[in-house]
Amino acid sequence: MNHRLDTRVTADAGAETVAPHNLDLTGKTTALQATAQSLAVSVLDLVATRAGEAAGSAIARSVELARQVEQLGYKRYWVAEHHAIQGLACSATPVLIGHIAAATKTIRVGSGGVMLPNHAPLVVAEQFGTLEAIYPGRIDLGLGRAPGGDFQTMRALRRGLAQDGDDFPSLIEELRTYLGPERPGQVVKAVPGQNSNVPITVLGSSVFSAQLAATLGLPFAFAAHLAPDNVNSAAQLYRQRFRPSHKLRKPYLLVAVQVIAAETDEAARRLFTTPQQRLLRAIRGESAELLPPVESMDPLWHDEERAAVENRMRAAIVGSEATVQAGLERLASNTRADEVIVLTETYEHRDRTDSYRRVARIAAEILASTGEAYAG
Amino acid sequence: MRDDVGGRLRLSILDHTPVSSGSTLGDAFWHSTKLAQLAEEVGYERYWVAEHHNMPWLASSSPAVLVAHVAARTTSLRVGSGGIMLPNYAPLAVVEQFGMLEELHPGRIDLGLGRSSGGDQVASHALRRTDQEYAQMLAELLAFFRGEFPEGHPYGRVTAVPGHGTMPNIWLLGSGTYSAELAGTIGLPFGHGGHFAAANNIAAVEAYRQSFRPSPALSKPYAIVSVGVICAETDEIAERHHRAAYVSTVRNLSGTRGPLLSAHEIEAGPPGPWSAAQEQFVTEVFSSHIVGSQSTVKAGLEALAQRTGADEIMIATIMHGYSDRLRSYELIAEACLPRNSIGINSQGTGGFTDARNGF
Numbered sequence: 001m002n003h004r005l006d007t008r009v010t011a012d013a014g015a016e017t018v019a020p021h022n023l024d025l026t027g028k029t030t031a032l033q034a035t036a037q038s039l040a041v042s043v044l045d046l047v048a049t050r051a052g053e054a055a056g057s058a059i060a061r062s063v064e065l066a067r068q069v070e071q072l073g074y075k076r077y078w079v080a081e082h083h084a085i086q087g088l089a090c091s092a093t094p095v096l097i098g099h100i101a102a103a104t105k106t107i108r109v110g111s112g113g114v115m116l117p118n119h120a121p122l123v124v125a126e127q128f129g130t131l132e133a134i135y136p137g138r139i140d141l142g143l144g145r146a147p148g149g150d151f152q153t154m155r156a157l158r159r160g161l162a163q164d165g166d167d168f169p170s171l172i173e174e175l176r177t178y179l180g181p182e183r184p185g186q187v188v189k190a191v192p193g194q195n196s197n198v199p200i201t202v203l204g205s206s207v208f209s210a211q212l213a214a215t216l217g218l219p220f221a222f223a224a225h226l227a228p229d230n231v232n233s234a235a236q237l238y239r240q241r242f243r244p245s246h247k248l249r250k251p252y253l254l255v256a257v258q259v260i261a262a263e264t265d266e267a268a269r270r271l272f273t274t275p276q277q278r279l280l281r282a283i284r285g286e287s288a289e290l291l292p293p294v295e296s297m298d299p300l301w302h303d304e305e306r307a308a309v310e311n312r313m314r315a316a317i318v319g320s321e322a323t324v325q326a327g328l329e330r331l332a333s334n335t336r337a338d339e340v341i342v343l344t345e346t347y348e349h350r351d352r353t354d355s356y357r358r359v360a361r362i363a364a365e366i367l368a369s370t371g372e373a374y375a376g
Numbered sequence: 377m378r379d380d381v382g383g384r385l386r387l388s389i390l391d392h393t394p395v396s397s398g399s400t401l402g403d404a405f406w407h408s409t410k411l412a413q414l415a416e417e418v419g420y421e422r423y424w425v426a427e428h429h430n431m432p433w434l435a436s437s438s439p440a441v442l443v444a445h446v447a448a449r450t451t452s453l454r455v456g457s458g459g460i461m462l463p464n465y466a467p468l469a470v471v472e473q474f475g476m477l478e479e480l481h482p483g484r485i486d487l488g489l490g491r492s493s494g495g496d497q498v499a500s501h502a503l504r505r506t507d508q509e510y511a512q513m514l515a516e517l518l519a520f521f522r523g524e525f526p527e528g529h530p531y532g533r534v535t536a537v538p539g540h541g542t543m544p545n546i547w548l549l550g551s552g553t554y555s556a557e558l559a560g561t562i563g564l565p566f567g568h569g570g571h572f573a574a575a576n577n578i579a580a581v582e583a584y585r586q587s588f589r590p591s592p593a594l595s596k597p598y599a600i601v602s603v604g605v606i607c608a609e610t611d612e613i614a615e616r617h618h619r620a621a622y623v624s625t626v627r628n629l630s631g632t633r634g635p636l637l638s639a640h641e642i643e644a645g646p647p648g649p650w651s652a653a654q655e656q657f658v659t660e661v662f663s664s665h666i667v668g669s670q671s672t673v674k675a676g677l678e679a680l681a682q683r684t685g686a687d688e689i690m691i692a693t694i695m696h697g698y699s700d701r702l703r704s705y706e707l708i709a710e711a712c713l714p715r716n717s718i719g720i721n722s723q724g725t726g727g728f729t730d731a732r733n734g735f
Contacts, residue, residue, distance in 0.1 A: 055538035056479035091472035098444035126437040
C-alpha cells in the first residue's frame with residue numbers, strides 16, 4: 001500500500017511548485033523554522049457503532065474520546081454527517097456537536113462536515129449560531145456537498161432531485177449572508193447566527209472543492225481517507241489559486257486521513273482489519289458496523305474486493321509509532337498540510353485512545369509547513 | 377383541573393429564550409439552562425423550547441440544538457420541543473435529531489410538533505418550507521420512527537439512524553381544532569397554544585377529547601394548555617413587567633426589531649414605532665395573560681385549568697430581565713407546586729402506556 005503511495009509522492013515532490021520543506025529533523029534548519037510549530041492534529045469521528053450497539057452507547061464513547069483528546073492537545077473534534085447507514089450514528093450533526101461541546105471545555109468542536117445541499121442555509125446558520133452563542137470561539141462549521149446517503153435517503157431529506165452539488169457555491173454564499181454582518185436591506189436574519197462569524201471550512205475530495213475554497217479564501221479540508229488519489233493535486237491547486245480574504249490571508253490546508261498507531265506494525269495492522277471489514281461490507285452493501293479485528297482478512301475477501309478495499313484505503317497510515325511518524329511526515333511534506341485530521345476507528349475504545357495518544361506524541365515532533373496558525 | 381390527578385395542578389414551562397436588552401444571545405441561552413435546572417428542582421412537569429425565526433427578541437430558532445444543551449445540564453427533567461414546525465424540515469431530519477436526543481437521554485425527550493411557520497413569509501421561504509400536507513408529513517415521521525412504511529414505499533429501505541426504534545413521546549400542538557382532532561384521532565397527546573391563541577382553548581381541548589381514540593401510545597386523552605404568565609412579588613410589579621413586554625412586542629412588530637426592553641428603558645426612553653394593527657393584535661394576545669402576585673397567578677391558573685379541563689398548564693413567560701423571569705417561575709412553583717405534598721408518580725401514568733413518562 002505504502003509502496004504505491006511512495007511512487008506518486010515522488011512524482012509530486014519533483015514538481016517545482018512544492019517548496020523544500022521543514023521535515024528535516026536532523027538539525028539542518030532553514031529560515032522556516034523560526035516561525036515553525038508542531039503539526040496541528042484534530043479528530044474526525046463518524047460515531048461508528050458496534051454490531052448490535054445502540055447509538056447512545058457509541059456517542060458516549062465519542063464523548064469520552066473528546067475529553068481524552070482535549071487533554072492530549074488535539075485542536076478540533078469534528079463529527080461527520082451520514083444518513084441511513086446502519087452503523088454510523090452521526091446523522092444529526094448539530095445535536096452531536098452540542099452534546100460533545102457540553103462535555104468538554106476548550107477543544108474546538110465542529111462538523112466535518114455539514115452536507116449543505118441537504119439543508120436550508122438559514123437552518124444551518126441558526127443551528128451553528130446557537131452553538132457559537134453557547135460556546136463562543138469553540139465552534140467550527142465544515143461544509144461539504146456530498147449526499148451522505150443513497151438516492152432515496154436524499155429524497156427523504158428533500159434534497160433537490162436534480163441537485164448534484166453544482167449549487168454548492170451559491171448555498172455557501174447564502175449561508176455566509178446569515179453568518180456575517182447584517183447587510184443593508186437584509187430582510188431575513190439568522191437569530192442566532194447573524195454576525196456570529198462561525199468559521200467556515202470547505203471540505204472536499206476533488207479539485208472542484210479545492211478551487212472553490214481557494215477562490216473564496218477559506219480554509220480547505222481534503223478527505224484523503226475518501227480520495228487518496230487527489231490529495232496532492234488538490235492541495236497544490238488550492239495553494240496556487242488561493243485568494244486572500246478578510247477571513248484568511250494565507251491558505252490553510254487540513255488533510256483528513258485514517259491512522260492507526262499501535263505498539264508494533266503487526267498490532268496496528270491487526271486493528272486495521274476493523275475498518276477494512278467495514279469498507280468491505282459497505283462495498284457489498286451490508287451494514288457498516290464495527291466488527292472485532294481478525295488475524296487475517298484473506299478468508300473474508302476475494303481478490304477483487306481486496307484490491308478495491310486496499311485501493312480506497314491506501315492513504316491510511318497504519319503501524320508502529322515509527323511507521324506512523326514516517327507516514328505523517330510524508331503526508332505533511334507532500335501536501336504541506338497545516339493540520340492533519342485523524343480518523344481512527346477500532347473495535348475497542350482503549351485501542352482508539354491509545355492510537356490518538358501515540359499520534360499526539362508523534363505530531364509534536366513534526367513541524368508544520370507554514371508556521372502560521374489559523375485562528376478559526 | 378381533573379380528578380384523576382388528585383387535585384394537583386400540573387405545571388410545565390415553554391421557553392422562547394427571550395433576549396433582554398444589554399445582553400448577548402449566549403446570556404439568553406445560559407439563562408435557559410438555569411431555568412431548566414430550576415424547573416427540575418421545583419417540580420415542573422416538563423420544559424419545552426419553542427421555534428421562532430427572524431425575531432431578534434426570541435433566540436430559540438433551533439429547538440433540537442437547545443434541547444441537547446438543556447438536557448445535558450439536567451438529569452431527570454423531561455425536555456422537548458414546543459414545538460418543531462414540521463413543514464420547515466424534512467421529517468427524516470427531525471427523526472434523526474430527536475432519535476439521537478432520545479438515545480442520549482432515554483425516556484426524557486418530548487417531540488412536540490406544530491404546523492405553523494414560526495416566522496414571516498420571507499423567513500419561510502428561506503427555510504425552504506414545504507406545502508406538503510401536514511398529516512402526510514406526520515405519517516412519514518411516525519413511519520421513520522417505527523420502521524413501518526407500507527410495502528413498496530420509496531422510503532421503505534431508508535432507516536433513520538438513530539431514530540428507528542427510539543421514538544420520543546410525540547405531541548401534536550395547535551392553536552385551533554385541526555391538530556386537536558388529528559391528535560385525538562391517532563391517539564396522541566395534545567398541546568394547545570393558548571399563550572398566543574387563548575380564545576380557542578376550550579373548543580380545542582373539547583374537540584380533542586371528543587375525537588380521542590386510545591392508541592398503543594396513550595390510553596386516555598392528555599391535554600396541555602399553554603398560557604402567558606408573569607408573576608412578581610406584587611401585582612403592581614408584575615403589571616409593570618407585563619406592560620414593558622407589551623410595548624416591546626408592539627414596537628418589534630411595528631418595525632424596530634431588537635431585544636426586549638426593560639420597564640425603565642421604555643418609561644424613560646423616547647417613544648418607538650407604533651402600528652395600530654400590531655397594537656390590536658398584541659393587545660388581544662396579551663389580554664389573555666395571567667399577571668400578578670402569587671395569589672393572583674395561582675387563582676388564574678386554577679381557573680384556567682377548571683375552564684379548559686386541561687391536564688397540565690404550560691407557562692410561557694416572555695419578559696425582560698433574566699433574574700426577574702427566573703423569579704417569576706420560582707414564585708409560581710412556590711405558590712402552586714408544594715413539593716412535599718404528593719410524589720410526582722403517585723397518581724399513575726396519566727394514560728401514557730410507558731411509565732417512563734414521569735406522569
